[in-house]
Amino acid sequence: MLLTALRYSHQLLKEIVSEGDHVIDATMGNGNDTLFLAELVGETGQVYAFDIQEQALQNTREKIADYKERTTLFLAGHETIEEKIAADQPIKAAIFNLGYLPKSDKQIITLPETTKQAMQAILKRLTTGGRMIIVIYYGHEGGEAEKNEVIDFCQKLPQEEFRVLNYQFINQRNSPPILLCVEKKSD
Ligand code: SAH
Numbered sequence: 001m002l003l004t005a006l007r008y009s010h011q012l013l014k015e016i017v018s019e020g021d022h023v024i025d026a027t028m029g030n031g032n033d034t035l036f037l038a039e040l041v042g043e044t045g046q047v048y049a050f051d052i053q054e055q056a057l058q059n060t061r062e063k064i065a066d067y068k069e070r071t072t073l074f075l076a077g078h079e080t081i082e083e084k085i086a087a088d089q090p091i092k093a094a095i096f097n098l099g100y101l102p103k104s105d106k107q108i109i110t111l112p113e114t115t116k117q118a119m120q121a122i123l124k125r126l127t128t129g130g131r132m133i134i135v136i137y138y139g140h141e142g143g144e145a146e147k148n149e150v151i152d153f154c155q156k157l158p159q160e161e162f163r164v165l166n167y168q169f170i171n172q173r174n175s176p177p178i179l180l181c182v183e184k185k186s187d
Contacts, residue, residue: 005179008167009095009133010036012181016131017041017093024085024094025049026078026118027110030102031060033095038067047071048085050078050118055104078118091125098146099137109142112149119153123162123182132182139175147178154180161185 003011010033017023019042025034028051037047047070051057057073064071074084078096085091096118098110115134122132134154138147154164167179 002169005135005167005177008179009033009135012131012133013037013093013095014040016129020044021092022046022048022089023092024078024081024122026081026094026096026122027051027098028056028060028073029097030056031063033097034060034071034073035063035067037093037095038064038071041070043070045070048074048081050074050076050081052077053101053104053108056101077114079114081118081121085121085125087124089125090127090130091122092127092130094122094126094132096132096134097137098134098150099143100140106140109140110146111142112146115146115150116153119150123157123184126182126184128184128186130184134180134182136178136180137175138178143175150180151178154182157182 017040021041023037025037028034028049034047034049057075060073100106100109136147136150138144157164163183165181169176
């Protein structure tokens with residue numbers, strides 16, 4: 001069976017992330033991706049995870065209780081990646097889940113400008129063969145504008161440097177999520 005966008009995002013991470021890698025969860029939310037990544041990077045790797053809501057950090061802290069050493073949780077927006085993660089720190093993979101935190105305040109959403117700042121900071125650090133995955137949820141107010149800006153940003157990435165994939169079920173009702181995967185080519 002074809003994988004949902006969520007399952008496919010994990011598949012794309014699993015294929016490339018291994019023991020010792022440093023990776024980013026740009027939107028912690030309820031912590032599922034942080035946990036998934038923590039298991040992939042192993043004892044010697046590191047997951048940097050970002051969210052602006054205390055609730056997200058609480059959810060995530062519980063999930064990664066066994067993996068405290070290999071995770072760094074920031075109560076800060078992903079637009080601070082540039083200042084929080086050293087410019088020479090290679091990043092193997094990053095993941096975003098855009099939109100609002102399910103069952104929480106629908107007004108607190110990711111925004112186009114800050115999402116783009118984060119994507120730029122990640123791409124600067126992405127290793128050869130590394131992947132940046134963005135799962136776009138856009139059914140909420142403001143979601144459509146963000147979707148368009150994120151797709152536009154990724155579409156304009158030079159094909160000499162990046163492969164960019166768009167994965168979406170196109171016959172589903174109610175704004176089915178879009179998965180974008182940006183993979184860095186070898187120099
Ligand atoms: N819509 C997805 C979940 C998205 S969760 C789904 O249905 O599965 C998005 C998370 O991003 C929320 O927890 C929200 O607090 C967080 N967020 C919003 N702005 C952010 C920012 N600038 N930096 C990091 N996280 C942010």
